[in-house]
Amino acid sequence: MSAEVVWTWVAAGLTLSMFSFLYRDNPFFKLGEHLYVGVTVGYMLTVTWFEYLHPKLWLPLVVGTETGHDWSLLVPAFFGLLVLTRFVPSLAWLSRWSFALLVGFGAGVSIPRYISSNILSQVEGTVVPLWAGHWGAAVTTGVILVGVISTLVYFFFSVEHRGAIRVVSRVGVYFLMVSFGASFGATVMGRNALLFGRFYDLVDFAGARYYHATLVLLAVMVVSLAVWARWAGRGGGSEAPQA
Amino acid sequence: MVPRLRLAWLVVPVLGVCGQALAQEGEGATVPLSAPTGVELIDRPNDDGKALMLLWDVMPYDAEGVVYRVEVAAGEAPFRETASLAWQGGSRFLSSEQKWPFWAWRKDDRRHLHVLTSFQAEEPDAAQAGGSRLVEKSLEPLTRYRVRLTVLRGEDSAWAGPLDAVPVGNLFNRVKLHNLIYTLLFSGIILVYIARARRRELFLRRIPGLDAVEEAIGRGTEMGRPIYFLTGRYDIGEPSTMAAITILGEVAKKVALYDTRLKVPHTYPMVMAVSQEVVKEAYIEAGRPDAFSEEINFFVTDDQFSYAAAVEGMMVRERPAACFYMGYYFAESLLMAETGAETGAIQVAGTDADHQLPFFVTACDYTLIGEELYAASAYLSRKPVLVGTLRGQDAAKAILMAAILAGTALATLGAAAGWSPATLGYVLDAFRDFGG
Numbered sequence: 001m002s003a004e005v006v007w008t009w010v011a012a013g014l015t016l017s018m019f020s021f022l023y024r025d026n027p028f029f030k031l032g033e034h035l036y037v038g039v040t041v042g043y044m045l046t047v048t049w050f051e052y053l054h055p056k057l058w059l060p061l062v063v064g065t066e067t068g069h070d071w072s073l074l075v076p077a078f079f080g081l082l083v084l085t086r087f088v089p090s091l092a093w094l095s096r097w098s099f100a101l102l103v104g105f106g107a108g109v110s111i112p113r114y115i116s117s118n119i120l121s122q123v124e125g126t127v128v129p130l131w132a133g134h135w136g137a138a139v140t141t142g143v144i145l146v147g148v149i150s151t152l153v154y155f156f157f158s159v160e161h162r163g164a165i166r167v168v169s170r171v172g173v174y175f176l177m178v179s180f181g182a183s184f185g186a187t188v189m190g191r192n193a194l195l196f197g198r199f200y201d202l203v204d205f206a207g208a209r210y211y212h213a214t215l216v217l218l219a220v221m222v223v224s225l226a227v228w229a230r231w232a233g234r235g236g237g238s239e240a241p242q243a
Numbered sequence: 244m245v246p247r248l249r250l251a252w253l254v255v256p257v258l259g260v261c262g263q264a265l266a267q268e269g270e271g272a273t274v275p276l277s278a279p280t281g282v283e284l285i286d287r288p289n290d291d292g293k294a295l296m297l298l299w300d301v302m303p304y305d306a307e308g309v310v311y312r313v314e315v316a317a318g319e320a321p322f323r324e325t326a327s328l329a330w331q332g333g334s335r336f337l338s339s340e341q342k343w344p345f346w347a348w349r350k351d352d353r354r355h356l357h358v359l360t361s362f363q364a365e366e367p368d369a370a371q372a373g374g375s376r377l378v379e380k381s382l383e384p385l386t387r388y389r390v391r392l393t394v395l396r397g398e399d400s401a402w403a404g405p406l407d408a409v410p411v412g413n414l415f416n417r418v419k420l421h422n423l424i425y426t427l428l429f430s431g432i433i434l435v436y437i438a439r440a441r442r443r444e445l446f447l448r449r450i451p452g453l454d455a456v457e458e459a460i461g462r463g464t465e466m467g468r469p470i471y472f473l474t475g476r477y478d479i480g481e482p483s484t485m486a487a488i489t490i491l492g493e494v495a496k497k498v499a500l501y502d503t504r505l506k507v508p509h510t511y512p513m514v515m516a517v518s519q520e521v522v523k524e525a526y527i528e529a530g531r532p533d534a535f536s537e538e539i540n541f542f543v544t545d546d547q548f549s550y551a552a553a554v555e556g557m558m559v560r561e562r563p564a565a566c567f568y569m570g571y572y573f574a575e576s577l578l579m580a581e582t583g584a585e586t587g588a589i590q591v592a593g594t595d596a597d598h599q600l601p602f603f604v605t606a607c608d609y610t611l612i613g614e615e616l617y618a619a620s621a622y623l624s625r626k627p628v629l630v631g632t633l634r635g636q637d638a639a640k641a642i643l644m645a646a647i648l649a650g651t652a653l654a655t656l657g658a659a660a661g662w663s664p665a666t667l668g669y670v671l672d673a674f675r676d677f678g679g
Contacts, residue, residue, distance in 0.1 A: 018552065025559040033552045040546035086516060099479065099517050106480015114482070115422050115429075120676035123643060127650035127674050129658035145651060152644055155614045157622075158637040160448050176612065184601035191574075 005210055012205040012213040015198060016221055026225055122148070147175040274304040276399045279311070279355075284390050284406040287358060289347060292384030292412030295359045298338060299392060299403070301352070305330055311355070312393040315362035322391055322405070323363035323377065328355075339665070344672035347417040350665060359390065384412050418677045429639045436638065437631030445630050450622050452591055452609035459565030459589040460497045468564040469504035470494070473554070473579070475570020475594070476547065479513040482617070483595050487570035488514070488521050489620035489629070490593070494567060495525035499534055503564075507540045508557065510550045515540050551575035555582040568592040568607070569616065572599045580606035593619055650674050 017032035057077060060070040079098045085091040126148045131138050153165060154172035161169050206214035281300035286292075297313060309330045314322035328336050336357055339350035361379050368374040382388065387409050393402040439445060463470045472494055474487040491507065498505045507522070509515035519540045526535035543553045555578060558566070566583040568576070568590070576592075576599040583590050584606045592603035593611030603610045611619050614636070621629035650671060657667045 021555070025556065030556065033549075033556045036546075036549040037544045037553050040544045040549040044545050083513070083516065086519075095516060096520070099513070099520075102479050102513060103485065103517075106478075107482070107485075110480065110482055111426055112419070112422050115425050116419075116676050116678070119425065119643065120422070120674065123647055123650065123674040124671075124676055126647050127654055127671060129654045130651060131655060132658055145647070148647065149644055152640055156637050156640065157447050157450075157618050158445075158634055160446075179597075180601035180604055183598055184605070187598065187601070 005213075008205050008210045009213045009217070012202060012210075013217050015202060016214070016217055020221060020225065023225065027228060028221055028225070146171070151175050276304055276394060276396055276401050277302075278401045278403045279392055279394055280403075281354070282392055282403040282406060284404075284408040286408055286411050289343075289413055289416040289418045290410075292410045293360060293382050295382060295388060295390070295408050295410055297357045297359060297390055297392065299355050301337070301355060302394070304394075304396070308396055310395045311336075311357075312395060313357055313359070314391045314393065315359060316389045316405075317362060317364060317380075318387055318389075320364065322389070323365075325359065325362050326357060328357060342677060343418050344421070344675065344677060345665075345668055346420060346672070350668075359388075362388065382410050384410050386410070421673050428642075429635070432638050432642075433632050433635030436635035437628055440627035440631035440634065444625075445634050447618070447622055447630060447633065450611070450615055450618060452593070452611045452615065453619055453622050455589065455591050455609045456494060456567075456623070457497065459567075459591060460494065460501055460503055462589055463498075463503045463564035464501040466564045469506050469561055470498060470565045470567070471554075471558065471563045471583070471588070472505060472507045472567040473569065474507065474509065474514055474518060475568075476510055476550075476573055476575065477571040478511045479517055481571060483571040484514055486617045486620050487593070488518055490567070490569050490616075490623060491518055492521040492525045493620065493623040495522045495539075496529045499526045499529035499531040502531070502534060505539050506557075506561075506563070508543045508550070508554050509540060510543060510545050510547075512542055512545075515542050547573060547575055548578075551578045554579055558582050558586050558588070562586045563588045565589045565591070568594065568603065569611075569619075570594065571596045572603075574599075577602035577606060583607075646674060 014032050014035070017028040018036075020026055020032075021029045057073055059065065061073040061077065062069075079101055082094045082098045085094040126144055128141055130141050130145070132141075150168050150172035152172070154161075154169040154176070156165070156169075159165055202214045204210075206212055279299040279302055281298070283296075283298045285296050285298070287294040287296045302309075307330060311328040311330075312324055313326040313328070315325045316322045336355050337352055338348075338354040338356040339352045341348050341350065341356055341358075359382060361381050363377045364380045365375050366378050368376040387407055389405045389407045391402055391404040391406075393400055436445070460470060472491050474491060475484055477484045479485075495505060505522070507515075507518055509518065519537065522539055523532075523535050526532055543550050558579075559582065563583070563586065566580075566588045568580060568583075569592070572594050573596070576594070576596070580590060580592065580603055590607035591609045591611070592607040593616035594600060594603060595613045595616055597613070600610065600612060604612075617636075618633050621633040653670050654667065656662075657670075
């Protein structure tokens with residue numbers, strides 16, 4: 001049996017384990033969930049060392065490159081090490097310096113980006129001539145203008161939504177709901193595509209080339225879950241399945 | 244119809260078409276080719292020093308069939324062709340096509356412009372002993388480059404140059420001057436409102452979703468089940484995460500008062516560390532430091548779907564009384580919110596992730612939409628800084644609404660009166676995003 005077949009069985013088994021959550025929380029799902037979390041944490045640690053710490057800190061600072069040692073990296077290294085002071089309760093307050101640096105840097109970088117993408121791009125897209133010689137374009141432009149203004153009014157927190165403000169903000173809510181509906185439909189279609197992709201794989205794994213992995217594992221899983229449900233229902237399990 | 248008149252019907256259009264064709268052929272073709280004039284090679288302003296600008300006059304022979312060839316060399320290396328600019332279709336590579344505002348660039352329809360960001364350089368070919376190959380390289384700051392401009396039409400050619408220039412990085416990007424002005428303006432407004440909020444209480448309208456917070460925590464206390472609070476899938480520097488952590492602090496205070504269990508599964512270690520501090524302070528403020536536990540905040544994994552799977556697993560096992568989803572979310576939003584709904588928990592979500600909002604609206608009892616997430620922290624805490632910030636943001640929104648309405652009116656007026664794009668640009672550039 002080749003390595004490809006072995007890994008195909010693993011893939012099919014883990015996929016079916018995760019799908020078993022549709023039935024209820026069960027040992028197969030727990031196995032898949034814990035394996036998934038453990039693997040990703042291990043992977044993250046490896047990536048952190050090989051992609052960040054080793055090439056961007058250890059090599060230029062400790063080992064040195066063609067241009068010598070980059071001593072400026074001592075500053076981020078120092079603030080990075082301060083985070084570890086959380087393990088020493090009497091020094092834990094020092095970690096706040098690193099958090100303050102991160103939050104301050106994050107806010108500073110975000111503000112111009114937000115003004116650019118959330119304000120200027122929005123205003124630029126809205127500020128267009130209402131009439132450009134075509135009725136269709138004029139209606140579209142008008143709808144966008146009304147939508148933007150009414151939605152902005154909905155997000156006013158300084159005034160009570162009464163009278164005219166209430167009417168305009170309600171229009172804004174309708175615009176929001178229409179956009180949510182469109183977004184919901186588009187995303188659900190995308191998710192269906194992912195699901196079908198997984199099904200195609202399972203169908204492929206069910207073939208003779210992989211010794212009918214999907215069918216065998218599905219049968220084993222169904223029988224096991226039936227036995228487990230009966231056993232747990234009699235109080236044998238630590239957590240009885242709930243309907 | 245009189246035969247002469249019929250003949251005229253035939254002759255006039257034919258003459259018209261022939262005349263147009265002759266006129267087009269005459270454009271440029273009759274003007275002899277000469278070296279481009281007014282050629283300038285300058286450092287591109289407002290950048291990181293990795294580009295040069297080549298400018299030259301619009302020539303009388305510019306027409307279909309004319310090609311400008313730009314050759315670049317680093318230092319004393321031989322010239323290599325970098326760009327071939329053909330005068331065809333709508334492509335005119337004019338200086339006025341540069342997408343910069345009027346205060347950063349003087350747009351000129353009588354000048355051509357080509358921005359140089361890379362060049363062809365010869366390098367030894369590792370696959371071929373003694374051989375070489377051409378590779379495209381980016382322009383580097385503080386390096387001298389030579390440029391030659393050649394104009395071609397059929398077999399004819401003429402050239403100008405070589406010229407040389409050195410790209411230099413700039414500390415200030417004037418293209419984004421309006422961004423800075425808006426930042427200062429809005430910051431000033433917010434500071435004024437914070438000062439006002441410190442002097443007297445400012446009004447904030449009721450946010451329905453937040454009234455559910457107390458209800459949800461009370462329910463958790465009655466049922467003896469935990470309350471889950473998720474801070475989103477962004478790291479600590481993002482505003483949505485900061486807003487989520489602020490709300491977590493307020494929720495933690497109430498949880499401490501009611502003596503309910505709180506669980507905060509994290510996906511970023513730094514967010515977890517900050518949340519631990521915030522929750523600890525909340526318990527101290529509530530007068531229940533004894534009830535605080537380091538276990539309230541715990542790290543799961545930084546991977547999106549394994550985090551979702553783990554949280555879902557915990558939800559079905561512990562069946563929380565309430566779930567709060569605050570901050571920014573991606574595709575895991577529906578997975579978690581749907582599982583939370585299945586367990587019968589009261590769910591309150593707040594996110595500015597517009598693509599995930601529909602899922603929260605569908606699966607949660609209350610949803611804070613977009614900016615309501617930021618308003619929530621002010622509404623819950625009533626801290627002058629947060630309330631003042633929120634009121635300042637409202638004032639900024641009012642200014643933007645006025646700008647949108649005024650800008651639209653001007654654009655409509657300009658279109659009706661036949662103003663040129665350049666004239667309109669003097670007004671509308673202030674509302675445009677010029678990117679990088």
